[in-house]
Amino acid sequence: MRILAADDNAIEEAARLLLAGDIVAFPTETVYGLGADAANAPAVAKVFAAKNRPSFNPLINHVCDAALLKGEVEFDSRAQELAAQFWPGPLTLVLNKHPAAKGASITHAGLPFMSVRVPNHPVALQLLKKFAQLGSGLIAAPSANKSNSLSPTTPQHVAESLGDVVPLILAGGKTSVGVESTIVDLTTSQARILRPGGIAPEEIERLIGPCGRAAAGEAPMAPGMLARHYAPAKPMRLNATSANDDEAFLMFGPHLGPVTGKLQLNLSEQGDVVEAAANLFDYLHRLESSDVTGIAVMPIPEHGLGIAINDRLHRGAAAL
Ligand code: TXA
Numbered sequence: 390m391r392i393l394a395a396d397d398n399a400i401e402e403a404a405r406l407l408l409a410g411d412i413v414a415f416p417t418e419t420v421y422g423l424g425a426d427a428a429n430a431p432a433v434a435k436v437f438a439a440k441n442r443p444s445f446n447p448l449i450n451h452v453c454d455a456a457l458l459k460g461e462v463e464f465d466s467r468a469q470e471l472a473a474q475f476w477p478g479p480l481t482l483v484l485n486k487h488p489a490a491k492g493a494s495i496t497h498a499g500l501p502f503m504s505v506r507v508p509n510h511p512v513a514l515q516l517l518k519k520f521a522q523l524g525s526g527l528i529a530a531p532s533a534n535k536s537n538s539l540s541p542t543t544p545q546h547v548a549e550s551l552g553d554v555v556p557l558i559l560a561g562g563k564t565s566v567g568v569e570s571t572i573v574d575l576t577t578s579q580a581r582i583l584r585p586g587g588i589a590p591e592e593i594e595r596l597i598g599p600c601g602r603a604a605a606g607e608a609p610m611a612p613g614m615l616a617r618h619y620a621p622a623k624p625m626r627l628n629a630t631s632a633n634d635d636e637a638f639l640m641f642g643p644h645l646g647p648v649t650g651k652l653q654l655n656l657s658e659q660g661d662v663v664e665a666a667a668n669l670f671d672y673l674h675r676l677e678s679s680d681v682t683g684i685a686v687m688p689i690p691e692h693g694l695g696i697a698i699n700d701r702l703h704r705g706a707a708a709l
């Protein structure tokens with residue numbers, strides 16, 4: 390495995406690896422992705438194997454430009470409005486597949502839907518552009534971590550999780566948003582938010598009106614909906630106002646009371662949910678590899694990106 394600073398040569402090499410049916414890790418504004426040519430079934434199968442995904446869950450198709458989706462998905466007026474407003478950006482749309490779609494069916498797990506997004510990261514966009522010149526232009530990419538573990542927000546996180554199976558990691562620093570994209574299901578007339586993420590649900594609803602939510606216990610359209618997902622290797626306790634002596638304290642907001650816990654990290658001293666989202670997975674990675682017995686987490690306000698943070702924390706804390 391090599392980690393390369395993402396200059397023009399490294400991006401060209403990554404695009405050629407994709408064209409040859411190999412897998413490559415690359416940065417997006419949300420988390421690092423593990424990419425393969427979406428039109429190459431054996432290449433996509435390598436992604437599932439590398440992650441130990443227990444079953445073939447559908448992957449997000451990344452493109453540099455929504456125009457590349459013509460003939461791949463049915464783009465209705467809601468999709469057009471959302472894409473015009475939020476792409477490039479942390480929004481994934483689940484759309485009905487076009488009858489002539491070229492993507493390999495393993496990419497969308499044989500479902501009649503495809504999920505698509507244009508990421509907002511210079512390295513991801515350059516890689517996607519290069520790959521559109523050489524190949525299909527659609528890169529299928531889940532988060533670049535082993536199944537059920539924390540998502541990676543730095544190249545080092547990717548190396549720790551997948552270093553033995555991925556030949557190349559394009560390094561592009563720490564990701565800016567830090568939680569995965571918001572997933573909106575537009576396959577029926579009732580739009581639904583399947584996974585809260587980098588764009589707050591209220592911003593989506595401002596544009597296309599009230600959206601449903603994925604029901605608890607519903608058969609997952611998205612594995613990010615599974616009760617225990619995004620889980621650190623240490624038990625987590627939520628809405629804690631202090632930590633025990635052997636626990637880490639994951640804090641939020643200005644700290645007023647006595648310092649408690651074996652070690653402390655503050656997601657955002659200013660109490661800013663955007664800053665907290667950017668730090669979330671990085672801090673959980675650090676705490677899961679420290680010598681504490683568990684992680685006590687302060688309450689996070691349930692608005693804006695706080696909704697995505699609380700979603701990940703609740704899934705991470707769910708009993709096995
Ligand atoms: O921010 C992100 O979305 C990152 C970066 C790399 O783009 N990707 C990511 O991928 O989080 P992943 O595979 O870890 O989560 C994608 C979610 C999964 O829960 C998957 O089931 C759902 O999207 N999904 C993908 N395609 C779908 C489809 N055709 N129908 C329903 N759900 C789909």
Ligand code: MG
Binds near residue numbers: 531532540
């Ligand atoms: Mg994931």
